[in-house]
Amino acid sequence: MRAGIIDAYDEYEDVLRDIRRFTSLAHGSDVLTKALLGNYALLDRGRPLEDLRNSIFRTALSRNSRCPLCERAQICALDHFLPKNEFPEYAILADNLIPVCERCNRLKGDECDRVDGLLMFHAYFDEFPDTEILLAEIHVDDTVSISYSLHRTEKIDDFTFGRVEKQFNILGLFDFYQMEAIAELTDQIDLYDEAYSSFGDSGVRSTLMALTRGAERKSMNHWKAALYRALSRNPEFCNGGYQKLLTSRID
Template sequence: MLTKALLGNYALLDKGRPLEDLRNSIFRTALSRNSRCPLCERAQVCALDHFLPKNEFPEYSILADNLIPVCERCNRLKGDECDRVDGLLMFHAYFDEFPDTEILLAEIDVASAISIRYSLHHSDKVDDHTFERVKKQFKLLGLFDFYQMEAIAELTDQIDLYDETYASFGDSGLQSTLSALARGAERRSANHWKAALYRALSRNVEFCSGGYRKLFKSPLA
């Protein structure tokens, strides 16, 4: 009975209910991230995730520190995940520091088509336990495939920029532009998907020396 009553408290956050102001206040914290989901760093927030699932921890169902604004996709994929066996909890958007050492890599292959693959690289600056938590979060949220799709859209949107830059300044100019885009993304995080993408593009000699033109001819992979 107590569990049911505690779970019922969550409905008090709905519009027109007594705790609506609390819900609105929590969502306002997302404004500092331009309303981006802290789990995927891409989609718009639209839901409240219980970091500790309300079904297992009903006593925290309306605790503000346990309610994190996230996107629908991440909220659905995370579900009631709460690993109390090996302690590999996901990263809490408020209280945990995601590694700022470069561990997210994008691999660019300029062959008949341009392909993009994301992966994680274990740096000596990141302890084993933290890295395992990162891997778990990426796997649970399907971030490798998600970032690949986002990167494909990003490259498609920027084709004209690459072409104009290369035509005016050559491969060194395109490389400098890509490096600048990487630095801009790194202001959010060294492991933001755009930072990893543009680092990889700026370091890819074939892409910068005209290989980007394959974007005009064939689909990305």
């Protein structure tokens, strides 16, 4: 089966573009499936492909130690983008092995939509939309409340937006980003206090706009970029409302 597996490697990007047209090389063969799945253990420490595993992690760490799925947690595991149980021929293909965090690896699981073809975004082959679709909503009353949502624009086609929604729903990113946002802002109260005492609400707004620009260098739809954009546009937060962060809640 060596020639067939090499051909499957060559077809990998084609499978990503339209997974509905492809069936695993090992489909219907328990023997071949077991043999191909057994290859993954060769990546373990002290096994023949340990250097491949180490190389994948070194490359990822040299670029960004953050998980490409949530953009928050540290990478610590290898995710099979096309699950090895569905496509065991890709069990040790480097292009199919994505360094991710433990949380995202667990939640993604064996996700592989062969019916609608809605795959999640591949860290190596896909670009997340560069137009603003992730929004943060801020409410300042007795506390500061933060919520995230997706907004489809005319620049995003239905298929792409469906993939975005799938990724956020499977990984529970709305709730995850809410919790991270409160922690992020609570840690920065002293920064806002300094800006407010020196320049008032305009100082806080300028600080938030600077933080927005920094986050947007990572991605227009990075969770911090959406957060700081929303905060900079919220007059209540900038005019001292940030002090209510210490009593904040997540709705």
